[in-house]
Amino acid sequence: MDGVPKIQLSGLKKAFGPKRVLDGIDISVAPGASLVVIGGSGTGKSVLLKTILGLIRPDAGSIRIDGEETTSLDATGRERINARFGMLFQGAALFDSLTVWENVAFGLMQGQGMHRAEAKARALENLASVGLPKEVGELSPAELSGGMKKRVGLARAIATRPEIIFFDEPTTGLDPIMSDVINNLIVACVKDLGATTVSITHDMHSARKIATHVAMLHGGRIIWTGPIGDIDRSGSPYVDQFIHGRAEGPIQMQVRA
Amino acid sequence: MNPLATIGRVFIGFLAGLGRIALFAANTVSHCVRPPFYPSLIARQMMDIGFFSLPVVGLTALFTGMVLALQSYTGFARFQAEGAVATVVVLSMTRELGPVIAGLMVAGRIGASMAAEIGTMRVTEQIDALVTLSTNPYKYLVVPRVLAAVAMLPILVLVADVIGVLGGYLVAVYKLNFNMSSYLRQTVDFLEWMDVISGLVKAAVFGFLIAMLGCFHGYSSGGGAQGVGRATTNSVVSASIMILVVDYMLTELFFATR
Numbered sequence: 001m002d003g004v005p006k007i008q009l010s011g012l013k014k015a016f017g018p019k020r021v022l023d024g025i026d027i028s029v030a031p032g033a034s035l036v037v038i039g040g041s042g043t044g045k046s047v048l049l050k051t052i053l054g055l056i057r058p059d060a061g062s063i064r065i066d067g068e069e070t071t072s073l074d075a076t077g078r079e080r081i082n083a084r085f086g087m088l089f090q091g092a093a094l095f096d097s098l099t100v101w102e103n104v105a106f107g108l109m110q111g112q113g114m115h116r117a118e119a120k121a122r123a124l125e126n127l128a129s130v131g132l133p134k135e136v137g138e139l140s141p142a143e144l145s146g147g148m149k150k151r152v153g154l155a156r157a158i159a160t161r162p163e164i165i166f167f168d169e170p171t172t173g174l175d176p177i178m179s180d181v182i183n184n185l186i187v188a189c190v191k192d193l194g195a196t197t198v199s200i201t202h203d204m205h206s207a208r209k210i211a212t213h214v215a216m217l218h219g220g221r222i223i224w225t226g227p228i229g230d231i232d233r234s235g236s237p238y239v240d241q242f243i244h245g246r247a248e249g250p251i252q253m254q255v256r257a
Numbered sequence: 258m259n260p261l262a263t264i265g266r267v268f269i270g271f272l273a274g275l276g277r278i279a280l281f282a283a284n285t286v287s288h289c290v291r292p293p294f295y296p297s298l299i300a301r302q303m304m305d306i307g308f309f310s311l312p313v314v315g316l317t318a319l320f321t322g323m324v325l326a327l328q329s330y331t332g333f334a335r336f337q338a339e340g341a342v343a344t345v346v347v348l349s350m351t352r353e354l355g356p357v358i359a360g361l362m363v364a365g366r367i368g369a370s371m372a373a374e375i376g377t378m379r380v381t382e383q384i385d386a387l388v389t390l391s392t393n394p395y396k397y398l399v400v401p402r403v404l405a406a407v408a409m410l411p412i413l414v415l416v417a418d419v420i421g422v423l424g425g426y427l428v429a430v431y432k433l434n435f436n437m438s439s440y441l442r443q444t445v446d447f448l449e450w451m452d453v454i455s456g457l458v459k460a461a462v463f464g465f466l467i468a469m470l471g472c473f474h475g476y477s478s479g480g481g482a483q484g485v486g487r488a489t490t491n492s493v494v495s496a497s498i499m500i501l502v503v504d505y506m507l508t509e510l511f512f513a514t515r
C-alpha cells in the first residue's frame with residue numbers, strides 16, 4: 001500500500017469488565033478499498049466499527065483517519081471527523097419519531113443544512129436506489145419489515161455521500177435477490193463515490209462480491225488479512241473453517257451437546 | 258463480605274452517581290448557549306409539557322385548593338379565626354403547593370416519558386446514529402426538553418395558583434357560606450408579589466430538575482427494555498425527591514431574604 005492509509009488502527013484494545021473484546025487490533029485500509037471483516041458471532045466486529053467512530057472509547061491503541069489521530073480529539077474535532085463517515089447499524093437504528101424520508105434526509109438537513117424540499121427529493125432518490133418506492137417515504141419506521149428497515153438504514157448511511165462508509169451486516173435478513181441489489185449498491189458506492197468502506201458480513205457470497213480485502217477477527221485480534229483473491233489459499237485453518245462453514249475445526253463454538 | 262466495605266462501596270457509588278448527574282447538568286447548560294439551536298423541537302416540547310399537562314395540573318390544583326379551604330377552616334374555626342382561611346389558601350398555594358403539586362405531576366407525566374423515549378433511543382442505538390449523522394445528542398435531545406420545561410413550568414404553576422385559589426373560593430363560598438366579596442378581598446389583601454414570584458422561581462428550578470433528570474436517566478440507560486423501565490422509575494423517584502429537597506432549600510433562601 002502506498003500513501004497514507006484512510007484508516008489505520010494499531011494496538012487497539014477494548015474490554016468490557018473482564019471480557020477482552022478487542023485485544024490489539026492492527027490493520028490499515030487504503031483509500032478506495034473495500035474491507036470486509038468476517039468473524040464469528042460475538043467476536044467484536046460491531047464493537048470495532050463503533051470504536052473507530054468514537055461511539056466506544058478504546059482502552060488503548062491508536063486510530064488514525066487520513067493520518068490524523070482521533071482517539072484524543074475533543075468534541076468539535078470528533079464532529080468534524082464524523083461528518084465524513086456514514087454508518088449502517090446492525091439494527092438499522094432508525095429514528096422512530098421521524099418518517100422514513102426524514103430519516104434518510106436527516107444528515108442532509110441537520111448536518112449539511114440542506115432545505116427540506118431539496119433534501120426530500122434526494123432522500124427519495126436514495127430510497128429508490130435501495131428498491132423502496134416513494135410511498136414508503138411517508139411511513140414511520142415502525143411500519144416497515146426488518147429487511148425494509150435495513151435498506152432505509154443503508155439509504156440514510158449513504159445519503160450524505162460520505163468518504164468512509166461502514167456497513168454492519170448490510171444483507172442480513174434480505175432475500176437473495178435484494179441482497180444482490182445491495183451488494184451492487186455497495187460496489188457502486190466505492191466505484192462512483194470513491195468511498196472507502198468497511199463492511200461486516202457473514203455471507204461469503206456477498207463478501208466475495210463487495211470486498212477488495214478481507215480481514216478475519218478472532219479472539220480479539222485480526223488473525224488473517226489479505227486481498228479477496230487470496231481467501232481460498234489463506235493458509236489459515238480458521239479462515240478455511242469460516243468460509244466453508246464447518247462446525248469442526250480450530251474455532252470451537254461454546255455449545256452444549 | 259465485609260459490611261464496612263459494602264457500606265463504603267454503596268456510598269462511593271452514590272457519590273459517583275451524583276458526580277455523573279452534575280457533569281450531565283453542566284454539559285446541558287453549556288450546550289444551551291452554543292448553536293445550533295432547534296426552535297421547532299423546543300416548540301414541540303413546550304406544547305407537550307405545557308399545554309398537555311394543563312388538565313392534570315389544573316385538576317390536582319383545584320382539589321388541593323378545595324381541601325386547603327376545608328382543612329384550614331376546621332382548624333381556624335376552633336379559635337374564631339375563620340377570616341384567615343382565604344389568606345392561608347392563597348399563600349399556601351402560591352408559595353408552596355402550586356409549584357410542588359405541578360412539579361410532582363409533571364415529573365410523573367413528562368420526566369417519565371422523557372426517560373422512556375431517550376432510553377429507548379439509547380438501547381436501539383438511535384443516539385449513536387445521531388452522532389454519526391453529525392448531530393450532537395445533547396443539543397438535539399436534551400437542550401430542547403430542558404429549555405421547554407424551564408419555560409413552561411412557571412406558566413403551569415401560575416395556572417395552578419389561580420385554579421387552586423378558585424377551588425378554595427368555591428368551597429368557602431358555597432359550602433362554608435363565606436361572603437363572596439370579603440373572601441376575595443382577604444385573598445388579595447395580604448398577598449405580596451414576592452409570594453407569587455418565589456413560587457414561579459421554584460417552578461423554573463423544578464422544571465430544570467425534572468427534564469434534566471429524565472434525560473439523564475434515559476441517556477445513561479442500558480440493558481434493553483428492562484433498563485428503560487428502570488430509567489423511567491429512577492427519573493420519577495429522583496425528580497420527586499429532588500423537588501421536595503430543593504423546595505425546602507429555596508424556601509429557606511426566600512425566608513432568609515425577607
Ligand SMILES: Nc1ncnc2c1ncn2[C@@H]1O[C@H](COP(=O)(O)OP(=O)(O)OP(=O)(O)O)[C@@H](O)[C@H]1O
Nearest residue numbers: 016019021039040041042043044045046047048090
Ligand atoms: N456496551 C457493551 N457492554 C458490554 N459488553 C458489550 C457491549 N457491546 C458489546 N459487548 C460485548 O462485546 C462482544 C462483541 O460484541 P459485538 O456486537 O461486537 O459482536 P459482533 O462480532 O458484532 O457479533 P454479531 O456478528 O453477532 O453481530 C460481545 O460478547 C458483547 O457481549
Ligand SMILES: [Mg+2]
Nearest residue numbers: 045046090168
Ligand atoms: Mg454485530
